[in-house]
Amino acid sequence: MKDPKFTDISTAATPRRTSAQVSGPVPALTLISHPTPQRAGERLILEALASGGTVALSRISPDFVRPGSTLAMPLADTFLSRKPLLFDRAANGGVRLTVEEGGTLVQIGETPFTGTREFGPEELNSGVPLVLAERVVLLLHLVVSPEAHTPNDLGMVGSGAGTRRVREDIARVSDLNVPVLIRGETGSGKELVARAIHQHSPRRSAPFISVNLGALPKELAAAELFGARKGAYTGATQDREGFFRAAHGGTLFLDEVGEAPPEVQVLLLRVLETGEVFPVGGHAPVPVDVRLITATDADLEERIRQDLFKAPLLHRLAGFEIQVPPLRERREDIGVLFYHFARQELEALGEAHRLEAAASQADPWLPTALAARLVRYAWPGNIRQLRNLTRQIVIGSRGQPRLQANPRLEQELDASEPVMPSRQAAALAPAAKEPPAPPEPATPRRKPSEVTDQELLQALRSTSWDLKAAAERLGITRPSLYMLIDKSPSLRTAGDLSTEEITRCFQECRGDLDAMVQRLEVSKRGLQRRIRELGLGND
Incomplete structure (x- = not known):
């Protein structure tokens, strides 16, 4: 396993531009929630603003399109007004929104709004939820290289800039035999990234072994990883193969690598340098052919300064690094992720037809107040927390025409007292x-x-x-x-x-x-x- 060395747009569709025509971050509107649930994730790039134009948004135009798709259509909800909302460029480089009286009811978060409001670059970086007529939730935010898209989603849901960067990194490194270190907060999807690397590598037909080092008893970690000979320690009644040998020819994923005991760190460094493992109680090395992928939510550099992690090991593990963004930095993906997880839960319940049968004239299946809360929430548990919360909401709403959160979940999501991520x-x-x-x-x-x-x-x-x-x-x-x-x-x-x-x-x-x-x-x-x-x- 050795390393190998105005333009006015009111009734016409938004004109398409190539990425070369727009440089730098561009304002965009992404659908978080729509009476037709499947439309979550569709996007409108406000390209006209870059040249001093104005985008006029109504129910009949412009068209929204899912990144990577050619199918485009307007919001098309009859409860929205034909009188447009106007978006143009603000003097500070942000976006100015003008809402005229008599048009569509607009709420910024939960506050009704008419007149003119400017959103600065910092707000756009965070994302501004706009609720239209209590029917549609849009996120006003910035996108980079709006036309760039990786055709193969690599098993990852979402089209935000952070998600796209991760896909691009996976594509760059999958076919190589270098170790990969995946960094990201807990629950952000690091194992999903590791599996995507394996599935798109030459080792895809060989084993993929996933191990959480933080869950291994420290006294048994070496034996679990590298194997052990019979009698090597109390309770070793037979030879133990070990995870490295079980993953021979394939990929071994070690999560929470920052929790590895010092003796295991030494042995990991040895196997990275020699491609050989020494079983506990053994006297001869055993060659292994394993692609090693590790992950951590810890600050390994700080652990090195505290003498808790070995610097040479970090250098060998990080043959290539991938940074997985937290969910709060990819809020434009929350709507499509919620729909994805909700669909999975409904399929398990045999109720997937509830999504397919959703009528555009009916009340939104995902209430706008709940959708707006999902966008504003800090998500300390990231994707894992969103998936679990989606499951609770779907199951808790069985037999109801619309989704609803129980009082405990409402309190958790309440924008007046959001739960802050522990790291934040x-x-x-x-x-x-x-x-x-x-x-x-x-x-x-x-x-x-x-x-x-x-x-x-x-x-x-x-x-x-x-x-x-x-x-x-x-x-x-x-x-x-x-x-x-x-x-x-x-x-x-x-x-x-x-x-x-x-x-x-x-x-x-x-x-x-x-x-x-x-x-x-x-x-x-x-x-x-x-x-x-x-x-x-x-x-």
Whole structure:
């Protein structure tokens, strides 16, 4: 297993352009929910905005199309008005939406809206849910290279930029014999990526063995992986083959590789270098031919600094790295993922006809309020959590004409107190710092809805983005502060910053973290984490 070295668009379909005609991120509208459930994931690229034009959206035009498909059609819901919503380019590089009275009822989240509203680049990066006539939910967001598409979906659902990058990486590395390290948060689909690599490799007809290292007893991990001879340890009543030998000729996927005990790390490094394993209690090496794919949600570089992981092993495991994006960074895929999982559950229940028989004149099968909540939610458990939640909603709605969430799920999804992802919550938490100044008089408790966006920004700036102090000053809980930051049109988190923006700011501020916090206006601890992840300042 050795490494081998206006243009006005109101009643006409959107003109098609090649990717060469549009450069950089382009605003788009993606269907999250529609009275015809199968239309989730269809998209309208607002290309006219790049040349100063206006896109007029009504029920009769323009056409939406699923990425990679040629079948296009307008929203075509008779409850929507023929009087269009107008989208044009804002002065700040964002998008301006104009909603005229007497037209389609538009809600931004759960708030009805008429008049003009501008959405800046930061909001577009996060995605803005628009609810039309309580019938259709659209996500206004940015896409890159809108015409680019990988024809083979590689078993992955979705067409967001992050998903496409993963598909492209899989296509690049599948036919090679190099080790692959897959990074991503828990529940983000790392094993799915590993299986796709195997299925599109020359080893596809050989075994694919999946092992969660975090679930193996540490005292037995070496024997489970590399095999053991009879009598090698108490309870070893016969020879054990081991996962490496079981995967001979195929692919071995080791999840949670960051949890590997030190002795296992040494043996992993040896098998990567020599293509041989030593069974526990054995005296002769056994050659194996295995493609090794590993995955982790841990910060391996930090574990190396803590002497918990061996740097040479990381270098050998990462023959090629694939980063799987969290669900909150691919919100445009939430609608089509929900439909995909719902269809699976309905097929298992023998009720798939409920989706096929959905009538466009009926109330939406997926209520818009629920769809909007799905888009706004932080998804700490990523794809795995969405799949489980979809199952609960579908089963809990058996016998009902429409889906509905039970009170417990509604509370979990409630946009007023969204559950923050553990990693994001950690990133937003304040860093350890010098003893704080004497506390100010306690602020009376308030509801989050009473805090204006300007108050929120002033509190954060006056506390140098110490989120605990800001929450206390505003008289709200810290989870409520996280929610307000997430919903604010003016604010962003460290996770929203691009690599280029952080790198440029790091260079211009000469690595001064406090200066970077003031310029970027994000939490200090969250920014510290991003800087560490990018390897800045390690030289």
